Amino acid sequence: MSSHEHAPVGGRLLTPVTFFCVVLFILALAVLGVRFVHGLGSVTHLNDGYPWGIWVVADVVIGSALACGGFAVAALVYIFNKGEYHPLIRPALLASLLGYTLAGVGVLFDLGRYWNFYHIFMPGYASPNSVMFEVAVCISLYIAVLWIEFWPAVLEKFGLADAKKKLVGTMYIFIGLGMVLPMMHQSSLGSLLIVFGHQIHPLWQSMLLPLIYLMTAVLIGYAIVLFESCVAAAGYRRSIETHLLNPLAKVMLGVLAAYLVIRVGDIVARGALATAFQFNLQALFFWLEMVCFALPFYFVGSEAMRRNPANLFLGGLYLLLGGILLRINSFLIGYMPGDNWSYFPSTGELVVTVGLFALKIAAYIIITRRFPVLPREQHAVAA
Amino acid sequence: MNARRDFFRKTLAGAAVATGATASAPVQARDNLQLSPDALGLLFDSTLCVGCKACVAACKSANNLPPDYNTPAHGLWDVPLDTTAKTFNVIKVFQNGKAEHKDRVEDGYAFSKKSCLHCVDPSCVSACPVSAMTKDPKTGIVGYDPDACIGCRYCVAACPFEVPKFDYDSPRGQIGKCELCRHRIPDGQFAACAEVCPTGATLYGKVADLKVEAKRRLSLKAGDMTRYPRGDLSNGPDRSWEGPVAPYVQHLYGDKELGGTQMMYLSAVPFHNLGMPTLPERSYAAKSESLQHGLYGGLVLPIALFGAMTWVARRNSKNDEHGDGGEQ
Ligand code: SF4
Ligand code: SF4
Ligand code: SF4
Numbered sequence: 247m248s249s250h251e252h253a254p255v256g257g258r259l260l261t262p263v264t265f266f267c268v269v270l271f272i273l274a275l276a277v278l279g280v281r282f283v284h285g286l287g288s289v290t291h292l293n294d295g296y297p298w299g300i301w302v303v304a305d306v307v308i309g310s311a312l313a314c315g316g317f318a319v320a321a322l323v324y325i326f327n328k329g330e331y332h333p334l335i336r337p338a339l340l341a342s343l344l345g346y347t348l349a350g351v352g353v354l355f356d357l358g359r360y361w362n363f364y365h366i367f368m369p370g371y372a373s374p375n376s377v378m379f380e381v382a383v384c385i386s387l388y389i390a391v392l393w394i395e396f397w398p399a400v401l402e403k404f405g406l407a408d409a410k411k412k413l414v415g416t417m418y419i420f421i422g423l424g425m426v427l428p429m430m431h432q433s434s435l436g437s438l439l440i441v442f443g444h445q446i447h448p449l450w451q452s453m454l455l456p457l458i459y460l461m462t463a464v465l466i467g468y469a470i471v472l473f474e475s476c477v478a479a480a481g482y483r484r485s486i487e488t489h490l491l492n493p494l495a496k497v498m499l500g501v502l503a504a505y506l507v508i509r510v511g512d513i514v515a516r517g518a519l520a521t522a523f524q525f526n527l528q529a530l531f532f533w534l535e536m537v538c539f540a541l542p543f544y545f546v547g548s549e550a551m552r553r554n555p556a557n558l559f560l561g562g563l564y565l566l567l568g569g570i571l572l573r574i575n576s577f578l579i580g581y582m583p584g585d586n587w588s589y590f591p592s593t594g595e596l597v598v599t600v601g602l603f604a605l606k607i608a609a610y611i612i613i614t615r616r617f618p619v620l621p622r623e624q625h626a627v628a629a
Numbered sequence: 630m631n632a633r634r635d636f637f638r639k640t641l642a643g644a645a646v647a648t649g650a651t652a653s654a655p656v657q658a659r660d661n662l663q664l665s666p667d668a669l670g671l672l673f674d675s676t677l678c679v680g681c682k683a684c685v686a687a688c689k690s691a692n693n694l695p696p697d698y699n700t701p702a703h704g705l706w707d708v709p710l711d712t713t714a715k716t717f718n719v720i721k722v723f724q725n726g727k728a729e730h731k732d733r734v735e736d737g738y739a740f741s742k743k744s745c746l747h748c749v750d751p752s753c754v755s756a757c758p759v760s761a762m763t764k765d766p767k768t769g770i771v772g773y774d775p776d777a778c779i780g781c782r783y784c785v786a787a788c789p790f791e792v793p794k795f796d797y798d799s800p801r802g803q804i805g806k807c808e809l810c811r812h813r814i815p816d817g818q819f820a821a822c823a824e825v826c827p828t829g830a831t832l833y834g835k836v837a838d839l840k841v842e843a844k845r846r847l848s849l850k851a852g853d854m855t856r857y858p859r860g861d862l863s864n865g866p867d868r869s870w871e872g873p874v875a876p877y878v879q880h881l882y883g884d885k886e887l888g889g890t891q892m893m894y895l896s897a898v899p900f901h902n903l904g905m906p907t908l909p910e911r912s913y914a915a916k917s918e919s920l921q922h923g924l925y926g927g928l929v930l931p932i933a934l935f936g937a938m939t940w941v942a943r944r945n946s947k948n949d950e951h952g953d954g955g956e957q
Contacts, residue, residue, distance in 0.1 A: 287797030294713060294794045297782035324942040358780020358795055358802050365759040371777055372759065375918050378783050379758035380925065418946055422939030426931055430924075437920060441752050441787045443887075443913035444906060453920065583791055584904075586711075 252336050252399065252618035255482055259612050263481075267608035274601020277594045278355055286358060289594030295587020296578070303577045304599045305352035307435050308570050310385065311459075311466045313345025315474065316392065317428040318467025322497065324421050331490055333621035336399055337478065338471050340619050343392040344606045350389050352602055353382075377437045384431035391423045403617045432463035439576055447528045447580035448518035450572075454508065458572070461505040466569040468498040469542075472562030476555060478620065481611075486555045487621065495546040495558055502565065506539060531571065531579045538568030658919040661888030661912045662750040668769035668836040669809060670747055670891030671823060672843055675903060676732050676875035677830035677857060678740035680720055684822035684831055688718035688744070691810055691821035711743065714796035714805035718744040718822055723902045732875050732897035739896065741903035742831060744822070745792045745807035746883060747771050747891035748912070753784035753793055755914035761804075762793075769836070769891050770811045775803040789887060789906065789913065809891075819861050826859065829869070834862030836891050843881045843895055851876035888912035 281289045292299050315338035322328045323335055354360045365371035366382045373379050395417070401410035436459030439446050452458065472491055479486040513519050522529050546552050546561035578589065591599075614620050688694075697709040697716045709716040721743055726736035733739075751771050753762045761778035764771050773793070784793050784804065796802035810820045818824070823833035832839065842862060849855055851874050859868040875897045882900050883893030886908040896903055924930055 283800060285796075285798050285800045285802055287802075290797070292797055294711065294785070295791070297785035297795060324945050325938065327941075327945040329945075356781075358782060358797075359775070359778050360780065362759070362777065362779045365777055365779055370760075373757060374925075375755055375921065376758040376783070377917060377921060378756065378781060380921065382758060418939055418943035421942040421946070422935050425938040425942070426935045429934070430931060433924075434921075437917065438783075440920060441756055441913045441917035443752070443789055443916075444908070445786075445789065453916070456920070456924070581786070583786075 253622040267604035270604035291592040295583040296589035301356040309349040313342040314467035316342030388427040433460040450576035450580040469562040469565035476559040535571040670836040672839040675896040677828040687821040687825040717807040749889040750912035752787040756783040756787040829859035849874040
């Protein structure tokens with residue numbers, strides 16, 4: 247049996263989709279040009295009440311969570327020893343690599359004094375008491391780890407078998423790091439909010455925020471694998487790996503059930519439940535979030551439903567939306583800096599966020615067409 | 630091969646010992662930081678403030694700050710509605726009903742000062758990843774260093790009083806906030822706002838002295854006459870005047886809030902009417918840092934976790950012949 251379970255998809259690199267994505271990214275660059283010449287205020291709706299907008303929340307907090315597929319699948323394969331998921335690792339790793347790298351780059355656009363960014367890593371400046379310090383350091387390290395974890399695919403592409411063998415022999419160290427670092431910073435992305443105190447609505451302010459963020463990061467990881475596998479299958483007209491995704495959905499539901507028990511239990515224990523029944527934006531968005539977390543039970547809850555790939559797709563999609571809403575809700579909807587402030591992203595902010603996302607998609611397509619990332623098609627192996 | 634396995638056995642053993650050590654020690658919850666005996670601050674007595682805004686103008690000139698147009702009459706009127714990156718101090722007014730009676734809620738009004746409270750255990754300092762926000766160990770003044778700042782604005786979002794602000798209008802924007810006129814101290818001067826205050830509503834001094842003065846006022850009978858110091862309470866000169874005592878709310882705001890603040894408030898209307906939030910005594914910084922230290926203190930948990938993960942990953946990737954972990 248060939249050890250090459252992955253293969254490049256092949257085909258043209260310049261397709262209507264990649265072209266469109268690159269155009270979107272160029273638009274984003276134009277907006278960023280204005281931002282760097284005239285300041286953040288020239289293109290964003292950031293204000294004295296809302297110092298953080300979607301560049302922080304969407305590009306970094308959500309963007310990095312969406313990039314947790316690599317972490318979530320690696321946990322299954324290497325920690326829970328479910329080798330059957332191995333074919334899913336590389337595609338998930340690539341998505342993670344792109345997601346995290348662009349989240350890291352995205353931070354630089356948002357930093358008001360970006361030329362000082364290296365202070366975070368410098369003794370004398372670095373302040374380990376700061377949650378943001380921990381997030382920044384762990385994310386930076388993790389980006390490096392992801393590149394190393396993905397490197398075997400690159401070496402394989404160029405036929406450097408020896409080099410690959412050497413690297414693979416030490417890979418367990420990076421796999422270990424690739425477990426610990428995301429656990430640290432995904433939970434800390436939630437901890438960022440603890441120092442905000444009463445400024446965060448009681449539905450989201452909790453000492454369990456790190457656990458809530460960590461569990462949903464894992465869930466988002468599984469959801470994104472479902473989602474991406476379905477989209478990749480549709481886009482490349484390949485068969486869906488239902489035999490893998492189906493049991494994966496079951497694992498996901500187990501984690502989701504545990505999450506919901508903790509999340510609701512925490513709200514009740516803190517006496518914040520009543521605020522969910524008030525008539526306001528926060529309560530409305532809280533219920534939207536909870537409904538999204540509940541819907542996967544309907545779509546992938548039973549064996550019969552799971553057999554239909556469309557349901558796998560929808561189950562993953564709602565779970566993603568739930569995780570995204572949790573992050574938007576706790577950072578923006580539930581952030582209450584006083585009555586006189588409001589924030590809604592500007593066109594410029596949206597263009598940059600969309601452009602970064604488009605770049606990820608284009609890169610994913612280009613790399614999977616040229617590098618051995620996606621699982622080799624069954625019939626291709628047989629032929 | 631054996632050496633490597635040995636290495637891992639040792640790593641894991643070390644990690645296990647370390648984990649055991651933390652588990653047996655009580656989780657090191659970080660207490661609130663304590664007030665320095667030499668801490669400097671302000672006492673703002675709303676009942677003495679006449680709303681003249683001399684302090685707003687003095688703050689501008691003492692800090693070399695440009696005009697700040699954020700009222701509708703653009704270009705003609707410099708009346709910032711709140712602190713901004715270019716305005717470190719504003720006087721706000723609470724109004725209710727006909728707004729005819731000073732220091733009363735019913736049809737009344739009252740003034741309040743908004744500037745940095747120089748928290749004893751500041752959220753902004755805990756938040757800042759690069760030590761651009763720092764608390765002076767002696768004076769307790771919370772200062773800002775633009776040369777260190779990366780402009781992440783975590784301090785802006787974290788401050789429970791919405792004090793520090795970022796300048797979004799400049800490509801080299803920076804944070805602006807009151808630093809208790811620390812640049813004037815070497816010349817023997819003190820907070821400009823307190824220096825110019827005609828009634829002593831904003832009073833400067835050592836926090837310990839200010840607290841004694843505040844408690845003295847709270848113990849007086851409303852309607853009696855008393856002397857009100859002005860300027861610098863601790864170092865004089867005596868510029869006090871005599872005036873009537875207002876019916877104070879029996880609370881010194883900032884005495885205990887979030888572990889205390891070095892600018893404190895007295896008022897005759899409830900503090901929430903002045904826009905001051907009701908706050909617990911445990912500082913948010915202590916909460917956040919206790920959690921961080923509990924999870925990451927000495928990197929014990931992460932290292933233990935890393936050891937365990939690496940060990941498991943190694944075992945599981947060994948018999949995984951097709952895997953990237955053991956691919957031939
Ligand atoms: S009031 Fe805000 S800016 Fe001032 S010390 Fe406290 S947390 Fe920092
Ligand atoms: S904006 Fe500057 S001062 Fe504020 S937290 Fe970030 S680095 Fe620190
Ligand atoms: S102490 Fe100085 S900087 Fe602070 S409000 Fe008063 S005048 Fe302004």
